[in-house]
Amino acid sequence: MAYLDLAFDLPRAALAATGVVPRHDVVSHVAPLERQVVQLARLDGRASLRAPGRLDTVLGWLFGGKRANPLADARLEALRRYAVMYRLKGDALPQAETELLLGAGFVREAIDEIRQLVRNAARVAA
Numbered sequence: 001m002a003y004l005d006l007a008f009d010l011p012r013a014a015l016a017a018t019g020v021v022p023r024h025d026v027v028s029h030v031a032p033l034e035r036q037v038v039q040l041a042r043l044d045g046r047a048s049l050r051a052p053g054r055l056d057t058v059l060g061w062l063f064g065g066k067r068a069n070p071l072a073d074a075r076l077e078a079l080r081r082y083a084v085m086y087r088l089k090g091d092a093l094p095q096a097e098t099e100l101l102l103g104a105g106f107v108r109e110a111i112d113e114i115r116q117l118v119r120n121a122a123r124v125a126a
Contacts, residue, residue: 074104087121
């Protein structure tokens with residue numbers, strides 16, 4: 001059985017004596033599921049951002065075109081749309097789109113991380 005003497009603040013005292021600073025891992029603001037949505041969005045085109053019209057439906061039926069289905073979760077769908085638009089427009093993306101993503105429950109740090117994920121995915125694809 002081990003004995004821990006709580007009178008001494010041993011771990012902190014040992015770190016302070018050596019001058020070692022505890023390492024803090026970077027906290028991700030984007031969940032793994034949200035990262036997967038960003039990865040899936042790199043395959044979606046501009047046509048996936050709008051609702052299909054009658055002509056789109058007929059052409060898809062005739063020529064077998066495949067459309068990306070919108071995601072069932074509104075928050076994840078907002079993320080998918082943002083990732084597609086950011087990939088296509090880059091920094092020229094209107095501020096209103098960022099506001100929509102903020103309205104979906106994302107924080108600014110997460111949006112910065114999402115932009116970095118989209119840029120990295122574009123770099124890997126090129």
